[in-house]
Amino acid sequence: MSRITVALLVGGALGILDGLTAWFTPEVRSQLMGIVVGSTLKGLIAGALIGLFARKAARVVPTVIFGTAVGALLALGIALLQGSHYLEIILPGTLVGLLTGYATMRYGRPAAAAPATIR
Amino acid sequence: MSRLDDAALARLRQSVREPDLSGTRYRLAGVAGSGGMGTVYVALDTELGRRVALKVLDLEDPEAEARLRREAEVLARLEHPGIVPVHDVGRLGDGRAFYTMKLVEGERLDQSAARLSLAERLRVFLRIAEAVAFAHARGVLHRDLKPQNVMIGPFGEVLVLDWGLAKVVSDPRGRADGATGNRRAPGDTGEGSVLGTPGFMAPEQQSGGSGSVDARADVFSLGALLQSLLPPGAPAPLRAITRKAMSPRPDDRYPAAADLAKDVERFLEAAPVSAYPENLLRRALRVAKRHRVAAAIVAAYLVGRGLILLFTHH
Numbered sequence: 001m002s003r004i005t006v007a008l009l010v011g012g013a014l015g016i017l018d019g020l021t022a023w024f025t026p027e028v029r030s031q032l033m034g035i036v037v038g039s040t041l042k043g044l045i046a047g048a049l050i051g052l053f054a055r056k057a058a059r060v061v062p063t064v065i066f067g068t069a070v071g072a073l074l075a076l077g078i079a080l081l082q083g084s085h086y087l088e089i090i091l092p093g094t095l096v097g098l099l100t101g102y103a104t105m106r107y108g109r110p111a112a113a114a115p116a117t118i119r
Numbered sequence: 120m121s122r123l124d125d126a127a128l129a130r131l132r133q134s135v136r137e138p139d140l141s142g143t144r145y146r147l148a149g150v151a152g153s154g155g156m157g158t159v160y161v162a163l164d165t166e167l168g169r170r171v172a173l174k175v176l177d178l179e180d181p182e183a184e185a186r187l188r189r190e191a192e193v194l195a196r197l198e199h200p201g202i203v204p205v206h207d208v209g210r211l212g213d214g215r216a217f218y219t220m221k222l223v224e225g226e227r228l229d230q231s232a233a234r235l236s237l238a239e240r241l242r243v244f245l246r247i248a249e250a251v252a253f254a255h256a257r258g259v260l261h262r263d264l265k266p267q268n269v270m271i272g273p274f275g276e277v278l279v280l281d282w283g284l285a286k287v288v289s290d291p292r293g294r295a296d297g298a299t300g301n302r303r304a305p306g307d308t309g310e311g312s313v314l315g316t317p318g319f320m321a322p323e324q325q326s327g328g329s330g331s332v333d334a335r336a337d338v339f340s341l342g343a344l345l346q347s348l349l350p351p352g353a354p355a356p357l358r359a360i361t362r363k364a365m366s367p368r369p370d371d372r373y374p375a376a377a378d379l380a381k382d383v384e385r386f387l388e389a390a391p392v393s394a395y396p397e398n399l400l401r402r403a404l405r406v407a408k409r410h411r412v413a414a415a416i417v418a419a420y421l422v423g424r425g426l427i428l429l430f431t432h433h
Contacts, residue, residue, distance in 0.1 A: 013413075017421075021428070088427075091427045
């Protein structure tokens, strides 16, 4: 699988899982469905950005750092919109970005080199 | 009168036993091994310039000759990469029957298995089962499957050898479907004769009832062969597969070699095997093993998320 595909899949899957863990916070349990949808979208956006970055960077450490930063920033945005539960939103979002970055580099296939032009 | 010493006598015996290849296209190049009814020589095919294995009867015996010819005929009908091909059949100048086949160079499975990993052994086993399933589809039972009769070539070829006890059980176009299709051919072993190797022979084969032996007798032998390839403490599903294949009652075994192979293949793919019913925990562990990457990522996330929950709730 290409790096972008892996990043999208992992980002989306962890996004769903991340949203579902809101069940452990009783005061937001009633909004679980909305949180899962939002979290999945966030995971997909993070995945797309991380996948594009991984294609260019092609190195594990920068991709993991980029993934962590993207995850944290997107989660911060959500937390700011929410206006509460900063830590409960930012920390898991950061974790999603970190794992997506690592998985993308570890399991994604680099893009094939363009064939040489024969003159 | 002068006496011959022992060495001279042995040389004389050897030269008497040596096949008379005059008038044939073959020249003797060595001895590959000897079996119950004959000797396999290494010979040079002078017309094609290649080395072949030449099997010759040790004695002129009409019954043994019929069996040798039948073995050659059986091999000739089994054109498969896992079965040694026959090149030629005929009679030597000294009157003994012979046939030539591909010279298989390599190591016997019982000698090479120790160096292989479990997965490699299972892949070799699948190739053996595939060749046996092919023979069954052509109406031929091997009846002497054991690691000593499997050769691993230098390029990883797997060849099932020694079809001397093979039995034709049904029409070549049909399936080896049991005693009903059996027919006697010249050189076939008769009712009551026990042929095979103890430990690898199915109980019904051991009892000498040749008519009751069908493809499931080879399934038993394949199970015994698989068991001999397993290290101590082998995974439970594999042990369950060998138990099922080696059930004393033929009806309790896999109905065909291909079904046994399918279960081994499923084990290699970390898929559920029919011989091993599993509970929820075992099933979860197998699924995690099959999807290691996904399981590792989810586990890493859950551990991290658990720590975050603990941290934020305190």
